[in-house]
Amino acid sequence: MKTLWQLNVVIAKANTEAFCDWVRAEWAIEPVAMERPHGDHAVVNMYFDSRSVAHARQRAAAGFDGLISAHVLPCHEKEWTTFWRHHFRVLDIGRRLRIVPIWEKAPDRKRLNLKIDPGLSFGTGDHFTTRFCLEALEAACDAIRPKSMLDAGTGSGILAIAAAKLGVPRIAAFDNDPVCVKQSRKNAILNRLGAKRIRFFEADVLAHGWETPAADIVCANILTPILIQAAPALWRATRRQLMLTGIRETEGDSVAQAFHELGAREILRDGDGEWCGLVFARRN
Ligand SMILES: C[S@@+](CC[C@H](N)C(=O)[O-])C[C@H]1O[C@@H](n2cnc3c(N)ncnc32)[C@H](O)[C@@H]1O
Incomplete structure (x- = not known):
């Protein structure tokens, strides 16, 4: 063992x-x-x-x-x-999603069940930041029917897998931690997603190359200093909506400012008193 x-x-x-x-x-x-x-x-x-x-x-x-x-x-x-097992339980999120830890059985198929083995990676859905992205992703899938999604800092792969379950056709996801990339691939298989359904790869959001091709939706649940430093690349990678979290409530304005300066329009901000999430859209 x-x-x-x-x-x-x-x-x-x-x-x-x-x-x-x-x-x-x-x-x-x-x-x-x-x-x-x-x-x-x-x-x-x-x-x-x-x-x-x-x-x-x-x-x-x-x-x-x-x-x-x-x-x-x-x-x-x-x-x-x-x-x-004591800390991660079945969790309904938004209108259609449900997170199911690997050791639990999905209670029914009325929701889109996302089977997740957290491994050593972050992303079980019970943290505000992950939940925020999942809810924003679901709302965007209903409103704009995105054709592609890019998940920067994928962790357990939870956001990319949710995008696949919500029917987004083309999905790519990366992390700078190879353990997370491996865990994400395992979680995709656990959800019966074929090896080619999501393109998982190792990359640093602060390096070049990952931002092409651009995607209709980009999600990044990373920390504020990294989001601000990577702002031009994150925005270049976004065709329609960018979902950002991993931001402290007190840092929300500085992250928003960095993206406003690039021409991004803030369409949603939410928080739990400690963490905050932001969604930006391209101006039409
Ligand atoms: C808070 S977790 C988010 C996991 C998942 N996306 C979620 O929403 O639950 C942040 C992830 O970003 C990754 N990360 C941190 N810095 C990064 C960087 N510079 N480039 C790429 N990934 C990074 C970490 O390894 C970690 O898996």
Whole structure:
């Protein structure tokens, strides 16, 4: 059985949320936090498939406010899956989509069931940012019937797979993390999408080449500094609508400004008090 590496962090309860946000933002993974109702600290577990990466993350976490301890431990794949089972459940999104973790059975076929094995990647649908993109994607599919979609920073492949289920004919998706590209391909197969249905590839949104051919819809759930730096390429890649998230509420205006300067028209903004999502359209 494969061994994963668990970074086990004990942290003051008051700092847990800030720490989990930081992990999501910096490492693009979903931490698993556990608190005892009457205790004053929490345990946060994160999983990596390389021991050296786990140790590098341990060093990076060392100065975090409220940190009590951080240890790297070997973890069998089965234990890790058990953790996920407590945190990732069947979830209805929008009018037609439903996320179904690999270990659950879809309750019926009244919705488009997206089978997802999160692996070590981000994108289970229970985070505001993923949900925002899924809802915006569904709305765009109804309103403008896109012929193509490009998913920048695909993670588990969830947005690209949703686009396929919603009937978008041509889909491409990339990530700069090869583990995510591999996981996305596995998830596409899990959803009975043929190998050629979605073109998955490894690329850095900050490098050149990925932005052609342009797509009717582009989604990017990446962090604000990257979105701003990649703004010209993201906008060049967009024929009709661009969906952006991974943005803190406090950063919404600066991301919007970067795209307004390129001529983008903001058509939707939503947030949960912490994260925010934006949709831009090409002016007709
Ligand atoms: C927050 S996750 C989003 C995953 C999925 N698209 C979703 O909406 O749930 C961000 C993803 O972007 C990827 N990423 C981060 N920086 C990137 C870059 N410079 N180029 C390409 N992908 C990047 C990460 O590896 C991660 O899988």
